[in-house]
Amino acid sequence: MTATVTRETSADRHRPVRRRRASGHLRQERRAGWLFVAPAVIVLVVFLFAPILMAAWVSLLDWNGQSSPFSGDADFVGLDNYRNLLTEAGLLRNDFMLSVRNTLYYVLFGVAGVVVLSFVLAMAVNSYVLRGRSFFRTIFYFPAITSSVAISVLFLFLFQGAGVVNVMLSWVGVDGPSWFTDPRGVLHIVFSWFGVDAAPGALADTTLGGLSLWDWFSGPSVAMCTLIMLTVWTTSGTYMLFFLVGLQDIPVELEEATAIDGAGAWQRFRYLTLPLMRRSLVLVITLALIGSWQVFDQVFILSQGAPAKTTLTPAYISYVRSFGDGQFGVGAAVAFVLFAIIIVLTLVQRWVGRERRA
Structure with missing residues (x-):
């Protein structure tokens, strides 16, 4: 009975050590993983995400491309564009x-x-x-x-x-x-074969986004x-x-x-x-x-x-x-x-x- 209690106590005493070792190995694996993916992450950030953010900022400016978009030469126009x-x-x-x-x-x-x-x-x-x-x-x-x-x-x-x-x-x-x-x-061309060269009144008068329905449905x-x-x-x-x-x-x-x-x-x-x-x-x-x-x-x-x-x-x-x-x-x-x-x-x-x- 005493030996059993002693073995259990020894196992409990070594369990935190094993946990620390496992956590240490896990941290090493994470650092190694980040080390391997770091070049790909850097390339994505520099050549993909950073240009996207820069383009989003440029879309809010009146910028002619001759100077830096982050300088004072570019006028901020907000959502006007x-x-x-x-x-x-x-x-x-x-x-x-x-x-x-x-x-x-x-x-x-x-x-x-x-x-x-x-x-x-x-x-x-x-x-x-x-x-x-x-x-x-x-x-x-x-x-x-x-x-x-x-x-x-x-x-x-x-x-x-x-x-x-x-x-x-x-x-x-x-x-x-x-x-x-x-x-x-092509639809206008087909209509012209039947003598329809001008837009009907309803299609010509109704507009969507600045274009008449006759233009939208022209094919x-x-x-x-x-x-x-x-x-x-x-x-x-x-x-x-x-x-x-x-x-x-x-x-x-x-x-x-x-x-x-x-x-x-x-x-x-x-x-x-x-x-x-x-x-x-x-x-x-x-x-x-x-x-x-x-x-x-x-x-x-x-x-x-x-x-x-x-x-x-x-x-x-x-x-x-x-x-x-x-x-x-x-x-x-x-x-x-x-x-x-x-x-x-x-x-x-x-x-x-x-x-x-x-």
């Missing part, structure tokens, strides 16, 4: 609303087109019937790794007035459109349709890889079992492939949505907002106002409004595409 952009009638708000309208059409048709095309390509190169699948995967992915400037210049030559596209259309008796000179939306211009085709062609290869990974994760046993049960190709696609590809679809739609609102280089090379600002985008406005007009405060405000739009639409899209319990 945002007010002029969103509420005050003027050229800035009109241009921004035009860019939002253009980008909405770009997102609507561009995201849908790239998702459908990339999904079809992924199913094609995933098929065991197709020979040379590695070759076709490389060919389909090749536009994604090609310089966007080079591809934009190529499209500029293809779709100019005497370009290859119009020449080929003339072979079948179709007069090619003026791709980069016609400012009308994308022919030039914007060209940009959409360019984006769909260049990005579908990248998103094809995301879908391909998802398709290859579907167990072959499930497909064989559904085929044995008598399910046809459409039934297997509808009730097996699509439900199992939900996460891949949400990922691709999210990435395509974000990329569509950030489009800049194609606009800069092909049109610079022409014709009649029908290819204007928020990213291009931010660039022109900052580096063209020297209004870095306005450019930063446009960038932060664009950031808010992307965040809201991404959250809505993720909420719509979330997995729901049965």
Whole structure:
């Protein structure tokens, strides 16, 4: 009995020592962990978080970029840049609303087109019937790794007035459109075929954000349709890889079992492939949505907002106002409004595409 009590007392006496040793090892592991992640944290702070905070401060200034934004040379204007952009009638708000309208059409048709095309390509190169699948995967992915400037210049030559596209259309008796000179939306062009060239009274008198409903519902211009085709062609290869990974994760046993049960190709696609590809679809739609609102280089090379600002985008406005007009405060405000739009639409899209319990 005495020995038992002595052993218990000895164990109790050594327990705090073991606790101190364990806590000491834990502190050493934490210090080692911070030491390893410190370079990445420093890079993020210096090149990501600090510029974001600086841009937020610049958006509250009237700054021309010639001096330090933290000096007294830059005038503090508060929310005036945002007010002029969103509420005050003027050229800035009109241009921004035009860019939002253009980008909405770009997102609507561009995201849908790239998702459908990339999904079809992924199913094609995933098929065991197709020979040379590695070759076709490389060919389909090749536009994604090609310089966007080079591809934009190529499209500029293809779709100019005497370009290859119009020449080929003339072979079948179709007069090619003026791709980069016609400012009308495609819906306006279709209405003109039926003699409707002017806006009805209700659509012309009702305005939203400084634009009439007739302008909002005009559809994308022919030039914007060209940009959409360019984006769909260049990005579908990248998103094809995301879908391909998802398709290859579907167990072959499930497909064989559904085929044995008598399910046809459409039934297997509808009730097996699509439900199992939900996460891949949400990922691709999210990435395509974000990329569509950030489009800049194609606009800069092909049109610079022409014709009649029908290819204007928020990213291009931010660039022109900052580096063209020297209004870095306005450019930063446009960038932060664009950031808010992307965040809201991404959250809505993720909420719509979330997995729901049965």
